[in-house]
Amino acid sequence: MVGSIAFYPSLIGLVFFALAAVILSINSDAIDTFLSDKASFLVLENADTNRAVLSTIIGGVISLTVFSFSMVMIILNQASSNFSPRLLPGLVSNKQNQIVLGIYIGTIIFNILVLMSTLPQKRASSTHGFAVLLGIFFGLNCLALFIYFIHATSNNIQIENILKKKLQQSKKRLNELIDERERQQEYEPLKIKNPTKVFSPKSSFFQGVSISSIKAICKKEKLSVIIHPYKGSYILRNSLLYSVDGEISEEVEDKLIRAVLFLDNDNVDQNYLLGVKQITEVGIKAMSPGINDPGTALLTIDYLTEIFALRMKMNDFLIHEFTDDDDLIIQKNLQSFCDLLKRTLMFYRTYCKEDVIVMNKLKEMLDYLKEQEALVEEYKTCIDQELQTLVNDAKLAIENKVDLQWITEV
DSSP, X not given: OTTSTTXXXXXXXXXXXXXXXXHHHSOOHHHHHHHHHHOGGXXXXXXXXXXXXXXXXXXXXXXXXXXXXXXXXXHHHHHHHHTOGGGHHHHHTOHHHHHHHHHHHHHHHHHHHHHHHSOOTTSSOOOOHHHHHHHXXXXXXXXXXXXXXXXXHHHHTSXXXXXXXXXXXXXXXXXXXXXXXXXXXXXXXXXXXXXXXEEOSSOEEEEEEOHHHHHHHHHHHTOOEEEOSOTTOEEOTTOEEEEESSOOOHHHHHHHHHTEEEESSOOXXXXXXXXXXXXXXXXXXXXXXXXXXXXXXXXXXXXXXXXXXXXXXXXXXXXXXXXXXXXXXXXXXXXXXXXXXXXXXXXXXXXXXXXXXXXXXXXXXXXXXXXXXXXXXXXXXXXXXXXXXXXXXXXXXXXXXXXXXXXXXX
């Protein structure tokens, strides 16, 4: 519910509704009199004039809302065509846009309620001067927000800013995982002989498990557990979820399954892998004949280099939690560094192998990663293998010997 695009607009709209209800329910004659004495130009004492002003503001803000978000839809359509459709959920759910939309809607609600309570001149006097003044202020505020909205939207849609945001989110999540690993004791990967296997009851995106629930089950049943899917992966029905060290009843198996978090989508804030995928897709799309933007492709490789350098500081598994008894362990598997590197470079090698600049940039990326500190020595072997694969593809795709030497030279 909180992640919905309608959450903040609905919440802000309710706040404006409540504000209007409170102001209109109290006796504001004293406030109106004070404003008339001290700043008479701020208060309109004619009810018909107040109604005309409120009607103008309501119509203007409605037009402003329609125009603003029509422009957003056009920009999102262009972003989908030029960059990647997977970027759209992050752009649509931008909190800044939601807050602006909420204030627009709240202003409309507030002014409609005040308009309904401001009686025409021929009826009993009910001008609500202070409420009308607030309505005018909110309308002017919407004009200022419109200027901010144009500026923010034009910045947010620039591909450099989009990629930088994905990089920062991915690095933040990776640093959290690294800190979590450093707080733990050193463990070897858990190996279970003749494990009891628990399978997924449905197909969906795997978003992790409730560690507190798993920990309680393990302490009660004296179990060690390996959680096989990695966060953000799409697991199919009857695919392996857990390997359990010991026999378990159907009741315990059901509790383990209910501890799994399934969602219909993924979130880069909680999963750096999605950030890697999105940055990669932008880079590949940039090299398509319709876009032909090698500069963006090179930028994505630079950002991926930073992410992979951080990933080398982690194991391929995480002892996410362990019980007080060191014999009982909860191990969470991660997508291996080697698999992630291979899958990412496979995209670039497939679609960009004839581009000398991009291939050389990939070589520079691998050369840089070879010089970085790695927690697992096997990572360096994987980098060497990918480097050799890159050189082999370059030899098959690039005919110019001078360009080829530039890529293949050590």
